[in-house]
Amino acid sequence: MSEKKPGFFQRLFGGNQPEPTPAPEETVPETPVTPDAIPDVPEPEAEPPAPTEPTDAPPAPEHDLPPGPPETTPDYIEDVEDNLAAAPQAVGEPEQPKGWFARLASGLKRSSDNLTSSITSVFTKRKLDAATLDELEDVLIQADLGIDTAIAITETLRRDRFDKDVSGEDVRAVLATEVEQVLAPVAQPLLIDSSKKPFIILMIGVNGSGKTTTIGKLAQKFAAEGKSVMLAAGDTFRAAAIEQLQIWGERTGAQVVARPTGADASGLAFDAVTQARAEAHDVLIIDTAGRLQNRDELMNELEKIIRVIKKVDPEAPHATLLTLDATTGQNALKQVEIFGQRASVTGLVMTKLDGTARGGILVAIARKFGLPVHFIGVGEGVGDLEPFEAQDFARAIAGQE
Numbered sequence: 001m002s003e004k005k006p007g008f009f010q011r012l013f014g015g016n017q018p019e020p021t022p023a024p025e026e027t028v029p030e031t032p033v034t035p036d037a038i039p040d041v042p043e044p045e046a047e048p049p050a051p052t053e054p055t056d057a058p059p060a061p062e063h064d065l066p067p068g069p070p071e072t073t074p075d076y077i078e079d080v081e082d083n084l085a086a087a088p089q090a091v092g093e094p095e096q097p098k099g100w101f102a103r104l105a106s107g108l109k110r111s112s113d114n115l116t117s118s119i120t121s122v123f124t125k126r127k128l129d130a131a132t133l134d135e136l137e138d139v140l141i142q143a144d145l146g147i148d149t150a151i152a153i154t155e156t157l158r159r160d161r162f163d164k165d166v167s168g169e170d171v172r173a174v175l176a177t178e179v180e181q182v183l184a185p186v187a188q189p190l191l192i193d194s195s196k197k198p199f200i201i202l203m204i205g206v207n208g209s210g211k212t213t214t215i216g217k218l219a220q221k222f223a224a225e226g227k228s229v230m231l232a233a234g235d236t237f238r239a240a241a242i243e244q245l246q247i248w249g250e251r252t253g254a255q256v257v258a259r260p261t262g263a264d265a266s267g268l269a270f271d272a273v274t275q276a277r278a279e280a281h282d283v284l285i286i287d288t289a290g291r292l293q294n295r296d297e298l299m300n301e302l303e304k305i306i307r308v309i310k311k312v313d314p315e316a317p318h319a320t321l322l323t324l325d326a327t328t329g330q331n332a333l334k335q336v337e338i339f340g341q342r343a344s345v346t347g348l349v350m351t352k353l354d355g356t357a358r359g360g361i362l363v364a365i366a367r368k369f370g371l372p373v374h375f376i377g378v379g380e381g382v383g384d385l386e387p388f389e390a391q392d393f394a395r396a397i398a399g400q401e
């Protein structure tokens, strides 16, 4: 799974593609659906009863566990088929619909173009002086790279090149080097400890940040490595999220534990961990409902899910992955801070780098928190999630070939 597909770097840079839809401004995710805003979906109980305290022999689950994906009625299958075009792609060699692929590539091209053209315009005018360095610092901050990185880059230039002719290309090289230095320590693969059966991954993040899609992509990767995967449809607020996970389950051969909409998410997590243990799956990935980090009651619910998982396996979750939507810009820093405090995040996945000029935020996050970044997403397709590589990202941001 760490093998890098040819062409991914190409997708980061883009080619001659049509203009993408402009990236949204910060704070609001692309699909800002809060549980409150969803019609016809019953709210779960404010404080549903926790599952029975487990002992050495865990108690029987509250619900009868289905042998496989539970919804198999003709209507459901029809809905699923209708959704296939918009949903994840089939397992195996991913097919990239050309129009979509072109939009992804164009998104990142715009991002690096914005940065590099600003740099070029600053550095074609004169020898390196204090005013030029100030302008450069502004450009770098506006690109969401963070003040520390912006200062580090300008200080390097001040030290090495002050009062000398400096080209945009020279500056891009310094930028790439600095960004790579910041990112290299956090670019860490997600290691699945095979002594844990199952290795439990909890997926968390704000609404629409890409949790469910990322779970599907991960399930595909693990399945391709021969691992047996179970998915838990813990976003019990939204019927669509449950169905989305079931589609991924069908496509990746992963068993899906699901409950009707509105079921208690902690109870579902407990059942899923118990079942995955009993059946000795290699990996269990638990989806959760999207929640804004400032919704205290929803963050309490997340803490409860974690407590309940620990009742079955005190070491679990073995990985708690926070998905971050790159288009949210500076707000992503707040998300890392609060989710980190409340849910002990162990690693990050940044999605939607294809649709934004704000990919630099990953550099600011890496510098501030030092949390591992395991994957980045550059599209909705199953092949659009790649292990994070510092050098590729640095070169893409700096507009280097």
Ligand SMILES: Nc1nc2c(ncn2[C@@H]2O[C@H](COP(=O)(O)OP(=O)(O)OP(=O)(O)O)[C@@H](O)[C@H]2O)c(=O)[nH]1
Binding pocket: 030, 031, 033, 205, 206, 207, 208, 209, 210, 211, 212, 213, 214, 235, 238, 241, 288, 289, 290, 291, 323, 351, 352, 353, 354, 355, 376, 377, 378, 379, 380, 384
């Ligand atoms: N362009 C692009 N879209 C993505 C990427 N990752 C996910 N998406 C899309 O983002 C949207 C939201 O993704 P979901 O996986 O449903 O997000 P979620 O976090 O599970 O959402 P909630 O359940 O509402 O919290 C979907 O339309 C995905 O296809 C990515 O890397 N690039």
